Amino acid sequence: MAEDDSSLSVEPDVSADWHRLAPMALVFLLLTAVQKFVRENLFMFAGAGFGVAVFDWISLREALLIACGLGLMGLVGTMIFHRRFRFRIEDDAVRVRRGLLEKKELRVRFARVQSVQINQPFYFKPFELVRFTLETPGGQEAEVELPGIPRRLAEQMRDHIVGLRRVQASQTRPVDVAAEQAQVPADPSGGDRLYEASTxxxxxxxxxxxxxxxxxxxxxxxxxxxxxxxxxxxxxxxxLDLIDASVxxxxxxxxxxxxxxxxxxxxxxxxxxxxxxxHDFRLSDLEDRLVGVGGLLNRQEQTVKREKITGLTLKQSGLGRLLSCWHIVVRQTSSVEQEMPGKKKSFIVPGLNEEDLGLIGALVPGWHFPERQQGIDARFRQIFWRRTAGLVFAVLGALVWFKEPGALFVSMVLIALLLMLAAIHLRWKQWGWSLDGRQLWIREGFLGHHFDVFDLDRVQQVQLRQSPYQRRHGLANLVLVLPQGLVTVPYLPVDEAVRLANQAIHSAETAALHRV
The missing domain is CATH 1.10.287 (Helix Hairpins)
Structure with missing residues (x-):
């Protein structure tokens, strides 16, 4: 894409022309198609002996011919998709036309974008090309994906979206290009360095x-x-007949x-x-946004607006407790009820030590790790102890009645019962919550730790659930619906659950701005 000196302005390269992807984008599209085909058909060919039956039915040469035919069809389809792919950058949006058999047009306003990603696979690096991705609230997948565009254009779009470069058309004063560029670091990770992860x-x-x-x-x-x-x-x-039995x-x-x-x-x-x-992960603070950069074969840059952050998740697995290793997941709006924090698109800060948890206040100003948390009612442990022990003894009693089991079998069942009771105790002990001003912390886990923190004004819906057992003992489960999914605090006293529910509703209704 030809550029003149005017492209050095602080505005993105807005043009009425439709642009194509670079020819190298064919490599990315073809690899993506192969990955999708393998992921969707691997279990069918590898499971239930189907793959062996197919190769018994056809010869190796026929299998290679079929594979070549499928590969040729995929290549032709990818070339057609690449040829029909167009995108255009407008003042406040990006417009994309794509489709293989059916043409689709999509327009995404920059104001709706909650996350920007710039990835550079190793085969794009010699050509200074990147994959530019935009995510909007409520989308399960990336809303806009532009593979194989120049890095310069991607960085201009990124800076415009996050608000560092604003369209100056409505302003009458002249724009000092040199001054504006001096305020915008060329390296997105060149702001205040918050964290670096060693190998x-x-x-x-x-x-x-x-x-x-x-x-x-x-x-x-x-x-x-x-x-x-x-x-x-x-x-x-x-x-098998040739193998010696002594083996x-x-x-x-x-x-x-x-x-x-x-x-x-x-x-x-x-x-x-x-x-x-x-690889070489760096987390930087650029005032109103966070930028994480890392990756060896696929250098990835993730940019998140602070105003789009709906919560944080702190996780430490059981093995992580032995290694004193944490990681933080920055949560955003998702249409998936229970989003997996480990998904590739998640903004993850890896390899944290215990003393690094103060980073929470740098990610979201005003937040800090709570010193104490309240646990849930002990009846959570009691009811599950009774149900588990009752079920095990009922099954064991039936076995004794119909067929006398051996002492070894009974011992193994009792040991398994003790392990299950210990697991229930650990699960109950990990549940907890803490309200620090407007921030609600919820702790859960088993062998490890799992903390969720969010502002109460983020709550979209509140539910109080009670089983017959809970009603008899004045307990309730508090379920909060957030932009990123559901969180639950079980076995709270009813009065406490109602107070938290009312406070969450009041905070959401009186919030100055709904930042979803």
């Missing part, structure tokens, strides 16, 4: 994050699926060693993935 902190974040369990689940699923299919195929080939004598020892090795490998992989995702 060890990022590795520790990967060790303590919940993605280790996701990797373990995927590994177990793949091992279970493909080992069964490989065993059946090896049996048909007659390979199976140390099978349990081998399985134990594989589990330990696999767990260590997954921990290492989780730490390395965290380093790749957040």
């Amino acid at each position: 060890w902190r990022l590795f520790r974040h990967g060790l303590s994050s919940n993605q280790i369990w996701l990797l373990a689940g995927l590994a177990a699923w793949f091992f279970g699926t493909f080992s069964e299919q490989f065993g059946a195929w090896a049996d048909r080939q007659g390979w 199976f004598q140390s099978l349990w020892l081998l399985l134990g060693a594989l589990v330990v090795f696999g767990l260590g490998f997954l921990l290492l992989l989780s730490g390395l993935l965290s380093i790749i995702r957040f």
